[in-house]
Amino acid sequence: MSFNQEMFETILTHTSDMLLIVDENRHIIYSTPSVYEITGYTPEELNDVDVFIIVHPEDRELMMHRHKHLLDSGKSNSTEYRMVRKNGEIRYFECKTTPLPGTENYLQVVSTRDVTERKRMELELEYHKNRHEVLQNSLKSFSNDLTVVMKFSDLKERIVKELVTILPNSNPQILTAIPNELSNEQDLQSGKIAKLSSNIFIKLGERKQHPYIISLDATAMSEPMEFIWLETFVNYSVMVFENLNMIENLMYQLETTTLSKETPQWVLRMMFNLQEQQRLTLSSDLHDTVLQDQIDLYRRLETLLKRSELNQEAKVKLIEIEQGLLDIIHSIRATCNELRPPLLRELGLEKSLENLFEHVQLTSTYRILFTSKNVSQLSISEEQTIGIYRIVQEFLHYAEEHSKANVVNFDLSVENEHLRLVYRDDGLTMGPLSPNMRITSASQRAQSLGGKMDFTSSHGSAFMATLELPIHLERSLV
Numbered sequence: 001m002s003f004n005q006e007m008f009e010t011i012l013t014h015t016s017d018m019l020l021i022v023d024e025n026r027h028i029i030y031s032t033p034s035v036y037e038i039t040g041y042t043p044e045e046l047n048d049v050d051v052f053i054i055v056h057p058e059d060r061e062l063m064m065h066r067h068k069h070l071l072d073s074g075k076s077n078s079t080e081y082r083m084v085r086k087n088g089e090i091r092y093f094e095c096k097t098t099p100l101p102g103t104e105n106y107l108q109v110v111s112t113r114d115v116t117e118r119k120r121m122e123l124e125l126e127y128h129k130n131r132h133e134v135l136q137n138s139l140k141s142f143s144n145d146l147t148v149v150m151k152f153s154d155l156k157e158r159i160v161k162e163l164v165t166i167l168p169n170s171n172p173q174i175l176t177a178i179p180n181e182l183s184n185e186q187d188l189q190s191g192k193i194a195k196l197s198s199n200i201f202i203k204l205g206e207r208k209q210h211p212y213i214i215s216l217d218a219t220a221m222s223e224p225m226e227f228i229w230l231e232t233f234v235n236y237s238v239m240v241f242e243n244l245n246m247i248e249n250l251m252y253q254l255e256t257t258t259l260s261k262e263t264p265q266w267v268l269r270m271m272f273n274l275q276e277q278q279r280l281t282l283s284s285d286l287h288d289t290v291l292q293d294q295i296d297l298y299r300r301l302e303t304l305l306k307r308s309e310l311n312q313e314a315k316v317k318l319i320e321i322e323q324g325l326l327d328i329i330h331s332i333r334a335t336c337n338e339l340r341p342p343l344l345r346e347l348g349l350e351k352s353l354e355n356l357f358e359h360v361q362l363t364s365t366y367r368i369l370f371t372s373k374n375v376s377q378l379s380i381s382e383e384q385t386i387g388i389y390r391i392v393q394e395f396l397h398y399a400e401e402h403s404k405a406n407v408v409n410f411d412l413s414v415e416n417e418h419l420r421l422v423y424r425d426d427g428l429t430m431g432p433l434s435p436n437m438r439i440t441s442a443s444q445r446a447q448s449l450g451g452k453m454d455f456t457s458s459h460g461s462a463f464m465a466t467l468e469l470p471i472h473l474e475r476s477l478v
Contacts, residue, residue, distance in 0.1 A: 018112040023105035026050045040086030056082035074101045100385045135229040136290045138166050141281045170220035175213040191238040204241040243274050267295035268448035280453045283339035291332045298325045350375045350383050366405045371412035391442045395423045397439040403427025421467040
C-alpha cells in the first residue's frame with residue numbers, strides 16, 4: 001500500500017463524520033468505522049438492509065423522496081434529518097449525497113455530519129423566543145384587562161383564566177381559607193411566592209377578614225422566565241386586589257352618606273390616578289424584565305451568527321429568528337410607550353398629541369386632522385395633561401373600532417380660562433349614541449378632571465364630542 005493510500009485510510013478510519021457508499025437500494029457497500037460507532041449498530045445488523053432504517057420515521061418519507069429525485073436527476077443534494085440510534089437516542093445530522101452515474105447499481109457517496117448540538121441550540125433559541133413572546137403578550141393582555149376589572153369575582157376569574165392559559169397543568173385555585181399545607185397564615189406575605197412541597201401559594205391580600213390565596217401545582221413551572229412572569233403577574237394582581245379593596249371600602253362609606261347614583265368626582269379621580277400608577281409600574285416592569293431578557297437573547301443570537309462553522313442554511317434560519325426577536329423588542333418598546341407616553345410632561349400637551357397622531361397615522365385606516373389655538377404657551381398640571389391625552393386615545397380607539405370613519409378631526413383651543421377639545425368624525429351612526437366603553441371612559445375622565453363632555457349624534461350623521469375643562473392659565477412671558 002502506498003503512502004497516500006495509507007494516509008487516506010487513516011483519515012477515513014478516524015474521521016468523526018460518517019462516510020458511506022450505498023447502492024440504488026440504499027444498501028451499504030462501504031462505510032467508515034464511525035458509522036457503527038455513531039449509530040450503535042454492528043456491521044452485521046446493517047448488512048444488506050435499507051440504511052434508511054436508522055432515519056427517524058417522521059423524516060423517512062422526505063428522505064425517500066429526496067433519494068428518488070437524486071437518482072432521477074443525477075445531481076448532488078444536501079439535507080438535514082433525524083437519526084434514531086440503536087439505543088433510541090435521537091440525533092440531528094446534515095447529509096450530502098453525491099451520485100456516481102454509470103457505476104454498477106448506481107452507487108452514491110454519502111457524507112453525514114452530526115449537527116445535534118447546533119440544532120438543539122437553534123431549537124432552544126426558537127423555543128425561548130416563542131415562549132418570551134407568549135409571556136410578554138400574556139402580561140400585556142392581562143394588564144389591559146385589569147384596568148377595567150371592577151369586581152372581585154371578575155378579578156378571580158381573570159387570574160384563573162390566565163394561569164390556565166400560560167401554565168396549563170398548574171390547576172390554579174383561589175382559596176379563601178388557609179390551606180392544610182400551611183401551619184398558619186403567617187407563613188404567607190402578600191405578593192410573595194411561597195413554595196411548599198409540590199404546591200405554590202401566593203397571598204393576594206385579605207377581604208372581609210378572609211385571606212385570598214392563589215394555589216398552584218409547582219411542577220407546572222420549569223423555566224426561569226416563567227417564575228419571572230409569575231412574579232410580575234402576581235404584582236399586578238395584588239395591586240388590583242388592594243385597589244378593589246380600597247374602592248369597595250370607600251364605596252361602602254359613600255353609600256352610607258349619599259343617595260346620589262352618580263359616581264363622585266373624587267372617586268373617579270382616585271380610580272384614574274390608580275390606573276395611571278398601574279400603567280407606569282407595568283411599563284417599568286416590562287422594560288426592566290421582559291425587554292432586557294429579549295435584548296440578552298438577541299445578543300446571544302448575534303454571537304452565534306458570527307461562528308464560522310455555521311452553514312448558509314442554518315444562518316438563514318437564525319437570521320429569521322433574529323429578525324423575529326427585533327420585531328418583539330420593537331413591540332415591547334411600543335407597548336411601554338403606550339402604557340406611559342415618554343416625555344409627556346416635558347413636551348407638553350400640544351406636541352405630545354402631534355407625536356401621538358403621527359404615530360397612529362402610520363397604521364390607522366382613517367386620516368387625522370389636528371388644529372390648536374392659544375395652546376402653545378399653555379401650562380397645565382400633569383394630571384390634566386395625561387387625562388386629556390387619554391381622552392384623545394379613547395376617541396382614536398372609538399374611531400378605529402366603532403365609527404369606521406374616513407376622517408377624524410381634533411380641535412384644541414383655550415377660551416375664557418377653559419380648555420376646549422372638539423372631536424368629530426365622518427363615520428355613520430345608527431341613531432342616538434348608544435352606550436360604549438370608549439365613550440363612557442372618555443366622559444368619566446372628563447368628570448374626574450372637573451370638566452364636562454357633550455355628545456352629538458343622530459341617524460346617519462357624523463359624531464361629535466366636546467370637552468370643556470376649566471384650567472388655571474399660567475402663560476409664560478414672551
